[in-house]
Amino acid sequence: MSDRTRIPKGVTALLAALLLCAPPFYLDAFWLRVGLFAMAAAIGAVGLGLLAGTAGQLSLGHAFFLAVGAYGYTWLAGDPGPALPPALAALLAVLLAGAAGGLFSPVAGRVRGIYLGVATLALVFLGHHVLLTADSVTGGFNGRSVPPLTLGGFSFGGDGSELLVLGVPFGAEERLWYLGLVLLAGTWWTARGILRGHPGRALTALRDSETAASVLGVDVARYRSAAFVVSSMYAGLAGVLLALAFRRVVPDYFGLTLSVDYLAMIVIGGLGSVAGATAGAVFVTALPLLMTRYADQLPLVAAPGTTDGGVGPTEAARYLYGAAIVLVLLYAPDGLHGLARRARARIRARPWPAARTRSPKSPPTDPTSATAARAKEPTP
Template sequence: MSERLLGRLRGRPARIVLLAVLLCLPPFYLDAFWLRIGLFSMAAAIGAVGLSLLSGTAGQLSLGHAFFLAIGAYGYSCLASDPGPGLPPVLAACCAVLLAGAAGGLFSPVAGRVKGMYLGIATLALVFLGHHVLLTWDSVTGGFNGRSVPPLTLGGFTFAASDPELVVLGVPFGAEERLWYLGLALFAFTWFTAGGLLRGRPGRALAALRDSETAAAVMGVDVARHRSAAFVVSSMYAGLAGVLLALAFRRVVPDYFSLALSIDYLAMIVIGGLGSVAGATAGAVFVTALPLLMTRYADQLPLVTAPGSAEGSVGPTEAARYLYGAAIVLVLLYAPDGLHGLARRARVRLGRHRPPSADRKPAASASATSAASSSSSSSSSSPSQPAAAAARSKEHTP
């Protein structure tokens, strides 16, 4: 048992290193379209992990995730712009994330005292309020047309296409190639911090709070404080996702941060599996990549027309929403734990049908040897028992 445990511990870092190497290869082999899908999926995964902590682990319904994404995106764009504070881009990104957390902290008293559908309606007001502010505050947000996003610069390296052109192993690195590795770093940071949070005492407290508030309070969990903290952490993850989205889009507009975006994030965590980091990632990739792929291959898909076609036809975006709406219904009916639960059950079934490993063979042979020795001993003792009985009968015969 100890050898197998050590083998698993040695194998997990190897799998992580192999996965990291594989994720570093796409910029050398894929074109800009697939890299943009990956960037949008990584940004969506960061935001979905934050919402999964709030709704899946803490059991708090939120429809205002798009509001905190907008704070992160517009916060970075305003703070890093020259007609403005003109902060260094890295500092502007950190301040934008903190600004989103501060907005979540201002709303946290409501989140600490309201739950369920009532909290969902309260957060819904944030989306409409934020959208109105983005449209009317022209001097800061740029109004309906939005505003451009300054590129991120780190140590003299710019995450955008710039002169002189960067060439790595014969591959020209433009904005998508450079932002790919930034997105990987931010996603890895999100994955490990959220996983550590779920495995630690805060995660156990939030899970107890989700299952039963009364039982959690009896165990010493401060219900209002943990609810508020979950809302702040979720808002900061959303702000980080907004910063990465702004860098990927290169321009932010108010219409993107609407109620539909909040619904998309709820679909991500439901399809992927509530309370799971891996499930939120899988759901984010599915919901984000599906409309982009359907837009590219619209002329090859039945019942789907290219964008800008005649009225009454189904566009790729609408068709994608229909598909993942149907996916939500199927998940709720047949797999309430989402894609993550399906993958876990598949691993269990594969483990059951796996042939016996090499480390089990010596044990089996040892048990067979012991069984053979016991059977031989019993067979050798069986003739002596009737002989002893016959001798005793002769002694008692007159």
């Protein structure tokens, strides 16, 4: 594809933004909830991608930091709790998740590989035990209701005054949709800035060879600890958005299965890629929800609440993206992002028909007149 026919990146981004702003006007609450859960998962997956894909640190404790963000906001903005302004509570919850990552960062700075994975696995079990036993803060087994987010007097919970936009009533899902878009856009911007700047190059060098990185002047322990803190803050932000979308947080959601889901997201999407982590998050999050909705139309899948001997939609979805992980590892180690990149390269390399443009050319000459002209030339 020639440079003239290639669409500028700014125009592409503007078209994508306009397209993502349209769903609240056309889709029902189910599809908006699917999008909200996918956006929250994408924010957390980008953070884990920075840690595991760019810095090369295996973490199985991502669910712990998601829980810190979700329960931190719920307690700070709720009653019992300090009952802080919800916007301030959300910011403090993200910082609280970063502080939790900072407390664990000395371990992350000295341990790597499978040992770091086992150490972070302990965080999940410890956090789940605290969530079940600290009833005054977490509500115990039954969890707690999540206070709606208000910003400048505007409520994102949909429980305030009626809001009509172009004749469409905007409830909680519609309002949270745009909040999720803003948070996801901020996540993209900051994460891509980290990857393209000096910290991203240092983390990549650290992943490839710690010895070579230290020779080049990279403080290995400091950068590994910083990567863990930044990843924890992204997870805390994802936890806040998840809590707002669910409207109730329960301890059983933040278990080991959630951490494995996030690892599946970044592997399927492509390690070290912001776009790949987002694509993997959409795939892993939306698949079980869609299979639950259309379970009665799918073969070998039992509808929720029935006992007809089929596989439940959640289990069937896990089988499918488990198979997707195997296929990615075998045939596309760089994930969906790598497949998309190679597809774009093939499209650009395809020969396109030349544009039919007129170029100034000399008028055709008559062969007989050319011969006569040569005959009149004097001979030396």
